[in-house]
Amino acid sequence: MSRFVYPFITLIISILVYYFYFQLPAQVSTTSSPITTTQDTTLQEQVIMSTTTTATTAATTAAATVAKNFTSRLRPFYFVSHGGPTFMYRDDNFGDAGAWDVVTSIGKEILADPPKALVVISAHWQEESGSKFGAAFDKTTFPTVGVTSTDGENSLIYDFYGFPAHMYKEQFHSKGDKALAKRIAEKLQQPNDNEPGFNVKLHGSRGFDHGLWVPLRIAFPEQSIKDRKNYVPFPIIQISLPSSPYNMRSHAPTAVEYDTQISFRLGQLLHELRDRNGEDVAIVCSGMSVHNLRDLFSMGGRVAPYASKFDKELKVAVEKGPTEGMLDRLTALFKTPITKSAHPTLEHLLPIAVAAGVDSVFKPEGTTFDDSLTKVPEAPADPDVLGPIDFKPKQLYSNTLLSLAWGIFKFGRN
Numbered sequence: 001m002s003r004f005v006y007p008f009i010t011l012i013i014s015i016l017v018y019y020f021y022f023q024l025p026a027q028v029s030t031t032s033s034p035i036t037t038t039q040d041t042t043l044q045e046q047v048i049m050s051t052t053t054t055a056t057t058a059a060t061t062a063a064a065t066v067a068k069n070f071t072s073r074l075r076p077f078y079f080v081s082h083g084g085p086t087f088m089y090r091d092d093n094f095g096d097a098g099a100w101d102v103v104t105s106i107g108k109e110i111l112a113d114p115p116k117a118l119v120v121i122s123a124h125w126q127e128e129s130g131s132k133f134g135a136a137f138d139k140t141t142f143p144t145v146g147v148t149s150t151d152g153e154n155s156l157i158y159d160f161y162g163f164p165a166h167m168y169k170e171q172f173h174s175k176g177d178k179a180l181a182k183r184i185a186e187k188l189q190q191p192n193d194n195e196p197g198f199n200v201k202l203h204g205s206r207g208f209d210h211g212l213w214v215p216l217r218i219a220f221p222e223q224s225i226k227d228r229k230n231y232v233p234f235p236i237i238q239i240s241l242p243s244s245p246y247n248m249r250s251h252a253p254t255a256v257e258y259d260t261q262i263s264f265r266l267g268q269l270l271h272e273l274r275d276r277n278g279e280d281v282a283i284v285c286s287g288m289s290v291h292n293l294r295d296l297f298s299m300g301g302r303v304a305p306y307a308s309k310f311d312k313e314l315k316v317a318v319e320k321g322p323t324e325g326m327l328d329r330l331t332a333l334f335k336t337p338i339t340k341s342a343h344p345t346l347e348h349l350l351p352i353a354v355a356a357g358v359d360s361v362f363k364p365e366g367t368t369f370d371d372s373l374t375k376v377p378e379a380p381a382d383p384d385v386l387g388p389i390d391f392k393p394k395q396l397y398s399n400t401l402l403s404l405a406w407g408i409f410k411f412g413r414n
Helices: 002-028 037-069 097-112 165-169 178-189 210-219 253-274 305-319 323-334 337-342 350-358 369-373 383-391
Strands: 077-081 117-126 144-148 199-203 236-241 281-287 394-397 408-411
Touching: 077 097, 077 350, 097 210, 097 394, 097 408, 117 210, 117 253, 117 350, 144 178, 178 199, 178 236, 178 253, 210 236, 210 281, 236 253, 236 350, 253 281, 253 323, 253 350, 281 350, 305 323, 305 337, 305 350, 305 394, 323 350, 350 408
Parallel strands: 077 281, 117 236, 117 281, 144 199
Antiparallel strands: 077 408, 144 236, 394 408
């Protein structure tokens, strides 16, 4: 498209500039107060600026039209805040109705264009570290990541305590895919970009924790009916957060950098799964934008002052600026004192760093960058124009409750 649009726009600008430059002074010179040379120049500059703005608007509008007419070759993916088990029930006081509605809409969006599989990274599964807390990291190998691996039904882990009995009877029906789990494990193990691969453990019997099945139960309600084996129409695989000698509990700058970078790296190694011409996998990263259970019952019904502030700063770090700078923006934010208040431990925050890695630039083999933006290689696309409109991450929803915040982000477009 750009090879036709931009020459046309250039021609229009040239004609308009020629017209105003050579014709306008002749028209106004018949008045009793001729325009001076300075005024002439100013008017010409205004005309050029006006026509340039018009051309830019036309190009943007044309790009937006392209965006509506073509499907992204790379599937969109999401960061969701999952809350506790009470989030299952839309009107529960310790859930969030707005977040519930958005997760419901995400489920409908995924089902309308079903992937071959769904991969979820949850805050509630971090692979165990073989290193002692604070031990020096051996940079010749990356830490360990767990991957669920079964062809049967994925079991559920009721990893919450002290809630009403009926919550421990809730169901969610899905199956796994051992062959895909093996391919993902091999991908994560391969060295890439002068970086070592991860160690990978395949887990044949581990169930899904509530950071996965609670939001997916909302997204796919037909698969949540008790005693009805109505499975999600594509396999689901869970991947753990990486192991860490800091256990994602330290706010020391070195620890924050390490945990953020390995989480980002995990996402980088997963991002090509989004390729519709490849594995065609949808990805969900599940955590909380603010998660401080220590203060939950000490706020007296008020929102913690750090909750709103951190939630807004996280939105800026994700949305503002180029994609390639997101890791640096997140790392800088995670080192600030407010992060320690919003996240006394980092495991509910780091799935957003995984998402940043998944969002990193991926050029499918044998394509140009333009091709990677669209499902149809010959489809017109201009990444410089389309990028800001359609491919940058966007916060779909957020709300604060006491010492929690329910940020939900979408990365990419349909």
